[in-house]
Amino acid sequence: MPDTETILALAGLAATAVLWAVERFLPGRKRIGYRVQMDTPIGMNPQDAHSLVQLRLLRQEQEISDATLALLRIENDGSKDIVRQDYQEPLTVEFTGRTVIGVEVPDANPTDLIGMLTRPGAGLRHSGNRLHIPKVPLNTRNHFKLLVLLSGTDEDAAGRGRARTGGEVVVGGFLSGGRIRRNTQRWGPRKPSLALGGLFIVLVGLLGGLLLSTPTPPARAECATGRLTIDGSTAFAPPMQEIARQYQARCPGAAIDVARSGSLSGLANLNRSGRATRSGSPSFLAMSDVPAPSIYGRLQGERVGVILLSLVVNERTGVDNLTLDQVRKIYDGTYTNWQDVGGNDLPIHVVGRDAGSGTRRAFETTVLHRSEPGVVSSYDCTGKDRDERARVTRCEVNSTTGLLDAVDRVAGAVGYAETYAAAKRPHVIAIRLDGHEPDIEWGQQHEYPFWTVEFLYSYGHPADGSLAAKFLTYLNSDTAKNVMRMYKHVPCADDRSLSASVCRP
Structure with a gap:
């Protein structure tokens, strides 16, 4: 049984905490x-110098x-x-x-x-x-x-x-549900907050001395310890890295490694890891811009959000809007110079992604409505140094970063990438398609066609309480949703923005 001194300290600590919380947090x-x-x-005009200079x-x-x-x-x-x-x-x-x-x-x-x-x-x-x-x-x-x-x-x-x-x-x-206020000091505390805060610290110290034998309070409900690997989409890797960083800061016992081998490679790596695990589900998740192929029958996917994608060109092409028909004729070799679509006199250089790219699959499905021509005629994206007889000057890269590097470097280049990453490149322009551009406010998307649903896959069902299971739940938190919005993605957990048909099977 706790003694009287401990009970009084606890009561004082609780009362001070309640008063401080009411004063500090409840107003908003x-x-x-x-x-x-x-x-x-x-x-700009020193009074003493008016006769000399203005x-x-x-x-x-x-x-x-x-x-x-x-x-x-x-x-x-x-x-x-x-x-x-x-x-x-x-x-x-x-x-x-x-x-x-x-x-x-x-x-x-x-x-x-x-x-x-x-x-x-x-x-x-x-x-x-x-x-x-x-x-x-x-x-x-x-x-x-x-x-x-x-x-x-x-x-x-x-x-x-x-x-x-x-x-x-x-x-x-x-x-x-909140308010806007002017802060007059560095963190805006008011004098009552300082006084209550000081008293609170004194009581915490007193209670610490009285309850040295009290067990450590339980960890946060959303936290789990261990190591988790997440692999796959290069387009979704940047926000996933930030979400993982936020989770690790909140849950110090967790270590999360985010790799970016591409959507289909990530799915293959998850399936391989699952088959090698003797029982249960491995501590491994795969992020994919496309649904997993049917051959991976043990993989279970959750729809995380919508990735907005863009057709991108080098700024020297002189174009900022293309019709879908023009895009298709660029990729099939009908148009070979940007003058053909109202741009500058520059040859067209197509920068494609490798066959394991989920972004490429999304581009083929939503924009081309056919497979992207697979002939690789160029090693460096600048000339037909690999196949001079090819109709299209086309190279392939294995990541979003590699594609944007090539489009940024080659004057007549065209490719496709995640919208947020493209916006950070100084010489890359995101093209409007049929006059429409991507909009994170999903209700305003209207006719813009180039987007895809992002999936997060596990091998079977992760064990309750495991790091994989806890992290999947964390993706529905406000913190994770804010990170996704920051990277111009629309979270599936936000039912107010997305229709049921987009984020549900």
């Missing part, structure tokens, strides 16, 4: 905080009067991940009395947020004194910074030529 477990880290005029600030050949620079930090400082659907009204930043001239994203954690915030046509935009921020998912403690160039003066200081600074920056929006 979903919470976006913001801080104005800098708001200062750009002094300096002007120009941006895109336009003079900016009374310029100021503001630096904002926006972060998820609540206790729950924030997804796109949580934004009932997107975030806006209002600079009273000033005009927004331009904005940059100098810092973000994770860095992938920068691409999401600056995506052409769907990123940051400004009008008048307002800055409009796109709906971006934010895991707990994720943040980004905005450096904003402004023009305008304070009405009561205009006569003195002093630019408006400080205190006139307000972030608005509406977060379902």
Whole structure:
């Protein structure tokens, strides 16, 4: 039986924890905080030097009067991940009395947020004194910074030529089940939180001394220990690596290795590992852009999400939109120069994937409606150095990275890749198909044809409580879904975005 001193310590600890939680979390477990880290005029005309020099600030050949620079930090400082659907009204930043001239994203954690915030046509935009921020998912403690160039003066200081600074920056929006607040300190704590936090720490120390013999509390329900191998799709490997990293950070006893041998190779490796296991299911999962062939009768698959794919070209081709008929005639050799489809005078070089690629299978099924011509006429993708008589200049690579490297390097190249990875290449353009482009908001997909369902396969049913079983469950968590959205994938666990026919057999 615990003694009176222990019971009192426990009661004090519980009461302090409840008070702190009410004060800190209950007003909004979903919470976006913001801080104005800098708001200062750009002094281009020193008063003492007016008789000697007049300096002007120009941006895109336009003079900016009374310029100021503001630096904002926006972060998820609540206790729950924030997804796109949580934004009932997107975030806006209002600079009273000033005009927004331009904005940059100098810092973000994770860095992938920068691409999401600056995506052409769907990123940051400004009008008048307002800055409009796109709906971006934010895991707990994720943040980004905005450096904003402004023009305008304070009405009561205009006569003195002093630019408006400080205190006139307000972030608005509406977060379902949460709130948006301005933080005045580094992490935005209020004095009651500091006091309660200090008392909480003292009580924890006291209780630790009293309960040295108390058993260690159980691990998180979603955690398991051991080693797990995940192999397969090169297109889905990047988000899977991040999801695995998040899981390992949450569950220190787990070690997860993510390989990228290609969809069909991953399935073959899983089947081989399963057959070599004397009993049960191996600690091995395979990710595939296509359903497993029927010869692998013991493999069991779960639909994880939808991968958005893009036809990609080198920027020097001079095209950004193709019809499906034009794409098919490029691949069958009817068109051999980009001039044939309204582009520049450059020969067409097709960069294909090897036969084990799930992305290639998706391209053949959804775009070509036939097999991609298998003749490899080029070793380096630049000329017919392997078969001069071939109708199409075509090479093959064994990964998404290899394909994008070739398209980025070869002036007239065309290929296909996962949309998010393609967007990170400076000389690669994702082509619109029949005027349509991929959209992570599934309800807006309409007629865009080039996507595929991502599967995660196990050999038989993983044992309850095993790392493989726990990790499969973790893929339905908000954290995993946010990672997938960050990589422009649509999670199957999000029933509000996907129809039942896409993510169910």
